[in-house]
Amino acid sequence: MAVVSKIMRAGAAKPNPLTICIVANPVIEAPWNAGTVAKDPLIGQLAAFQAAATYIDSALFGLLPGQQENLLADPALMPFIRVVSLYDDAVPITLQNALVAQDGGSNILVARRTAFSPFLAQYAINADVAYAVSASVTHTRASAWFTTDDDTQGGVPFTLDGNQFFHRFYNTIPGTVAIHVTANSLTALHEFGHAISSYSNGKILDLYVDSPAALNNNVGRPIPASFCSYQGTVFSTDPVRNGLGYPGSWLSYHCELIDPACPAVMDNYWLCGKGPVACLHDAVTKAFIRDRVVAKINRP
Amino acid sequence: MQPMKPEQKRSVLENSPQAQPSDLEEYERLLSLRFTEDPDQPPAASPEEQSEADVQLKREDRIKQLYRKLFSSVAAPAQQSRR
Numbered sequence: 001m002a003v004v005s006k007i008m009r010a011g012a013a014k015p016n017p018l019t020i021c022i023v024a025n026p027v028i029e030a031p032w033n034a035g036t037v038a039k040d041p042l043i044g045q046l047a048a049f050q051a052a053a054t055y056i057d058s059a060l061f062g063l064l065p066g067q068q069e070n071l072l073a074d075p076a077l078m079p080f081i082r083v084v085s086l087y088d089d090a091v092p093i094t095l096q097n098a099l100v101a102q103d104g105g106s107n108i109l110v111a112r113r114t115a116f117s118p119f120l121a122q123y124a125i126n127a128d129v130a131y132a133v134s135a136s137v138t139h140t141r142a143s144a145w146f147t148t149d150d151d152t153q154g155g156v157p158f159t160l161d162g163n164q165f166f167h168r169f170y171n172t173i174p175g176t177v178a179i180h181v182t183a184n185s186l187t188a189l190h191e192f193g194h195a196i197s198s199y200s201n202g203k204i205l206d207l208y209v210d211s212p213a214a215l216n217n218n219v220g221r222p223i224p225a226s227f228c229s230y231q232g233t234v235f236s237t238d239p240v241r242n243g244l245g246y247p248g249s250w251l252s253y254h255c256e257l258i259d260p261a262c263p264a265v266m267d268n269y270w271l272c273g274k275g276p277v278a279c280l281h282d283a284v285t286k287a288f289i290r291d292r293v294v295a296k297i298n299r300p
Numbered sequence: 301m302q303p304m305k306p307e308q309k310r311s312v313l314e315n316s317p318q319a320q321p322s323d324l325e326e327y328e329r330l331l332s333l334r335f336t337e338d339p340d341q342p343p344a345a346s347p348e349e350q351s352e353a354d355v356q357l358k359r360e361d362r363i364k365q366l367y368r369k370l371f372s373s374v375a376a377p378a379q380q381s382r383r
Contacts, residue, residue: 105363113340143301143302146335205336206303206332208328210325211329249325
């Protein structure tokens, strides 16, 4: 056996459909930026990788048991999104083939984001968002880098608080996720929220820490009633953070929730009283992701 | 970045009596902040950009300090982790 590539969802019948790739991490760097590499323990565990790929796809498209957030399952979106998985157990153990690193200061798996496009190009895969699945024995916590948009190419303009940005059609570095083979619940969906967002056209941040200002987070006190104006629609603020409350030391505040009974997907979904799969994106995050996905689906 | 479960936070603080909840909160905030900045920007060309790079280096050093404080009972000191 060498390469096992599976088209999990065909996506739009066009040369450049919005593409999500789930790849078995062949080589792991440990620690991050040390340059020392080894074969990822996932290689040799095809069934475990395929189970992880199925989990990621399910989380993305709202198919987990009891899952409420099903944005990408919209019939206007789902048929047009391509999902491919890739497993290759014959990849040379070199640094350029390491898609995941083990952080030296945490148990976080870090995507080696610039390695993804050259690696996937060998298999004729051009991803918008890519997940690398690892079976690290010490590091199990997922993380993601946002997309670096290709701001020299086109996009669909949008306004945020009076400023113009673009849902860009293409990237120079895809959104990248490093995720453990044992990940479950909304973890894959939470990381997608980060990865589909953009360093230059709207960042989607973690809401469970005191974060800087971004698409889904604002900063300041007192907390105002309005959160933002996106595409001419004014979104309200969530004054109580779903009842979790904003710690006294924080300056962050968040957008209104679609279901005020549950934290947002980008918040700490483990704290949801109805179970993590009950969580939904907050209102502006959902609108933004939907518009960005539509732009990429309809790109020329 | 995947959030920690409440029981994981409790375990960290129970296993590291020298650590305070504020240490864990700062550690989590700094780790999350790391991913909000494009790590592949061109090298610093202006004093402002150099200042940003210095801030990032200090942040990574602080992450390592907190890691040792929070996880010293279960992990060796952090090694190189900066880009």
